[in-house]
Amino acid sequence: MPVWSEQGRRYWKRLSGRDSLLRWFGWLLLVLLLVWSWHLISERTIWVFVLDAPAQGADLIERMFPPRWDYMPQLWRPLWDTLNIATLGTMIAVLLGTPLAFLAARNTTPSVTLVRPVALLIIVGSRSINSLIWALLLVLIFGPGVLAGVIAIALRSIGFIGKLVYEAIEESDRRPVEAITATGASAAQLRLYAIVPQVLPAWVGTSVYRWDINIREATVLGLVGAGGIGVELMASVNTLAWGQVSLIFGLILLTVLFSEWVSARVRAATI
Amino acid sequence: MLRIEALCKRYGRDALALDDVRLNLAAGEVIALIGPSGAGKSTLIRCINRLVEPTSGKIWLGDTELTSLNSRALRKARRRIGMIFQEFALVERLSVMENLLSGRLGYVGFWRAALRKFPQSDIDRAFDLLDRVGLPDYADRRADALSGGQRQRVGIARALMQTPDMLLVDEPTASLDPRTSRQIMRLISEICAEQGLPAIINIHDVPLAQRYCRRIVGLRQGRIVYDGPAEGLSAEVLTDIYGAEDWEASSRADEGAEA
Amino acid sequence: MNTGAVPGRARRQWRRPPLIADRRLRWALYLSLVLYLVVGIGSLEVNWQRVVDGLDRGAAFAGALLRPDFSSRGPEILEGLLESLSMTLTATVIGLLLAVPVAIGAARNLAPLPVYVLCRGIIAVSRSFQEIIIAILFVAMLGFGPLAGVATLAFASIGFIAKLLAEDIEAMDPKPIDAIRASGAPPGLLLNWAVQPQVLPRLAGITLYRLDINFREAAIIGIVGAGGIGATLNTAFDRYEYGTAAAILLLIIILVMSAEYASGILRERLR
Known part of the structure; x- marks a missing residue:
């Protein structure tokens, strides 16, 4: 000034x-x-x-109103598929992303020079590709269907879970780690007793949060053929059946609100 | 029981943190290690169970030379050395019982530890120790629900769970109020006496050290400058350990800063 | 050092207290988890023959990732990227301009209740739907092309920016507002002198963050015809041009990573 x-x-x-x-x-x-x-x-x-x-x-x-209510029975199965894609995909991602996080965290990786960079590369690669693009690729490989959707969600989520969990591991309190080391515990026991209890809330929160996001993403994977309610959406849009489109929109909105509610409840319960 | 010979430790290219430390500890002997902060007290006791790797020197625990052990043998040796920490270092989200049982990790395999299926003898021991430290009904409380004094009691019990041959105690009272500090120090010295456990106690509070330990070792800039009876701590000796300033004032300032 | 059991006292058992205290609820939860896994995985309907056939294509694509082909569709890739980038920039600026008034309206400490409810409603609608679903609607209204993409991203940005900004305004220190009010300043100047200095750095951070997200989204909404590199990528997959598809994927990864890195650094400096 x-x-x-x-x-x-x-x-x-x-x-x-x-x-x-x-x-x-x-x-x-x-x-x-x-x-x-x-x-x-x-x-x-x-x-x-x-x-x-x-x-x-x-x-x-x-043309969207009134919605075509008699189309509803045809939507239950795709809706179930959508929930499956999100849930199974998240489960796979948690199973693979958690060990990955331990390999990527500076204080738990077996080797800072060899293993850590590889783990970080996997995390970055997984995170920078949108699940819809993963789905595009997987539909090409596995053919259209729910399997491509599950794997697409899993591939995108591994990096997300890996990143947030490894950051939580690196931020964990060092003092209990030292104390458990002093008891003569092995490396595996050390992680189990000193690190796991500390990162558990972050791990649960991250997983449920990602599941919530995955529900949203799973609703649109069908646009490229990877199963779920998006397949019906694409078909209805292509045939200009806007009464069906509005019904699907409503259903998606309800599903998303439901998953948001569940995720908020679970996260509030695990502090 | 414990013999330290010519122990040196250097962090990176800094000055020596420990400079030619020699110390003998007889069976059942409890010593207080005093000195200003940065004198190397914490480094010294961490070199004994190799939480900090010594640069040179030898440490004998009974017949075992600790500095040359491979990692497997080191873990075995660590089981014999119980350690009590400054800020308790409990795993806060685990229950009191699980914190105690973590003292047995060196004795059980991975799956037993993972599934919390410890031998009944360990469970018995844990309950007895909880009784001894005055927390009989706290087994299933979470550690973060306890007060500072209670946490340190859990910390003491965890160290004793190892059935140790000796104790390393690092500033056990640094985050406690004066009254609780005295209770904790009394508990530690009573237990050492009951079980004939030798111990090295790092402590910045000179009056507490004099009250509960007969032998005092003074450390200054990594060197032992006093090793003798508690009664021998004259004003000159304390000036030698803590430097020219009034040692009483500095010890109180320390306390204030760390509380 | 022996603290053996005191004779005459019963040996005390200890078991880790279970996470869920109610035994029936606990077993019901375990059972439903197993049941879900069985039914969920059972309903996947995977065509294994197709998957096995697809592995060759997967291998071909993996090979293409090592030898990406930037040249044979070079002009299209460049066009698509430029389109994505210009969509990102335009949509973020438009979104920002529209989001600021909405955010002010959605801050309870500045806006009267009816305005507050209206603006919170706008935010909720904008945030509930995936970008790709909004894109379908805008393509139907505006026709194929980047304009629909800009409209989509701008619409989605409004909810995102306005929500975060409104939270920030609500968390503001109220004293400067009172002080400026006391000086007799009209509402416009109140915003300029009391609100803007407090939230501007955060707003810049939020906008950069959204710019980053918008680029990721601009890379995929082309799949439903809303312009950008996504359309090029989709075409490449449709024509089985693995080399081109791999090239586009790598470009997206590089751009996304550098955008994240740059916006991270900028946000750090703004703090």
Whole structure:
């Protein structure tokens, strides 16, 4: 905040000349980027359709209501599949992600130079690919169906669980670890008695939280053929059966609210 | 019982934390290790059970030379050395009983420990020790539900669960109020006397050390500067250990800082 | 050192207290878990022949990951990436501009009750649905192309940014607000002088975080026709062009990782 005086009066400005120039330059750059982006997007947009959008939207809503209630019986099985994809996928991810976390945490890894980087690489790779992309790939390999969905969810979640759990392990209190070492415990017993009790709440919380996220993700995996209610959604969208689409939306909303409620309850119970 | 010969420890390239420490501990002998913070008290007792690896020197526990043991033999040797910690170092989310049983980990296999299926003799021992330290009905309480004094009693019982040949005690009263501190020190010295256990007790509180231990070892900058009876701690000796400043004032300031 | 059992007293048994005290409830839970696993895995309906056949394709794709083909579809990949990036930027800015008023309305310490309820409603709707489901609707309304993607991501960003920002505003120190109010400032200046200085760093952090998420999402909503690299990836999989698909996947991983890294550093500096 520069202050200067001229002819006996003191002046004040928020930023110095150089700072304000830099700021303006930053904003200018952002605006230019935005203009360029917008130009690119607008070039690829058929504006006639867009002008029509309000009418299209109104038409869509009109066709969505009333929902086609008699379509409901066909949805129970896909809904069950969706829950299965999320639950089994999360279970696999917990089974594989937990040991991975112990290999990745600096204080429990067998080797900081050899094992830890590999474990971290697996975690990063798993995390940076969306489960829908995993599903795209797995449908190609295993064919369409629930199996591809389960594995897609598992592959995406391993990194998530591995990361949060290994951070919890690294943050665990060192003093009990020292005390249990002093009793002559083996390395495995040490992890079991000094580290596991400390990270247990974080482990449960992370798993249930990921299950909650996975329920949401499992509802859309069917769009690429990986089973669950998304398959019905895609089919209904493709046949423009908007009455069915609205029913599916409602069902998804209820499922998501349910899983959120369960996850909040479980996490509150394990502190 | 315990013989330390020419023990040195250097952390990285710093000055020596322990410099040519020599110490003999007879069976049943309890010594207090005093000295300013940073003198190397904590490093010294951690070198004995090798929570800290000594740089050079030899340590004999009975007929076993500790510094040359491989990891398997070291674990066996650690079972014989019970340790009591400054801030209790309990596993807070485990019950009192599980914390006690963790003292038996060196004796049981992985699966027994994992499933908490300890031999009945261990369970008997645990209940007896809980009675002895004055926590008879606390077996299934969680450790984090106890007060500081109660936690330290659990810490003492855990060390005794190992059926140790000696005790290492690291600032047992540092996070306790004065009255509880005296109770804990009395408990430790009584148990040592009952069971004929030798012990090294790190303690910054000189009056407590004088009250409960007959032999005192003073450590300053990694070197032993006093080794003798508690009555021999004259003002000059204390100045030698704690430096020129008034030792009483500094010991009180320490207490305040660590409480 | 022996503390053998005192004679005449019964030997005391100890068992670890079970996690769930009620015995019947505990066994019911175990049983239902086993039952679920049996039924859930049983209902997977896996075509094992198809899976075995697919392993070759899996191997082919794994091979392609080692030799990604950036060149044969080079122009399409570049176009898709640029489209994804410009969608991300535009949508984040639009989302931010719309989210700020919603966030102010959703902060109980600033907004009157009716406005609060309305804004919380907007946040709930925006957060309940997966981006990909919103994208389906916007594609139906606006036609195929990046504009639908921008609308989707902007819509999803509103709920995300507004929720976090509103929480932050509510957690603000109330004293400066009172002080500025006491100076007689009108509501606009109140926001500028009392609220903005307190929440601006957090808002910048939230926005960067959302920018990161938006890029990940922009990479997949192309699957339902909402523009970006996802469409290119989907096409590559459809045509079994493993080399191209592998190249796109690697690019996404690299971009996602560097975006996460950069936004992490920026957020650290803003704190």
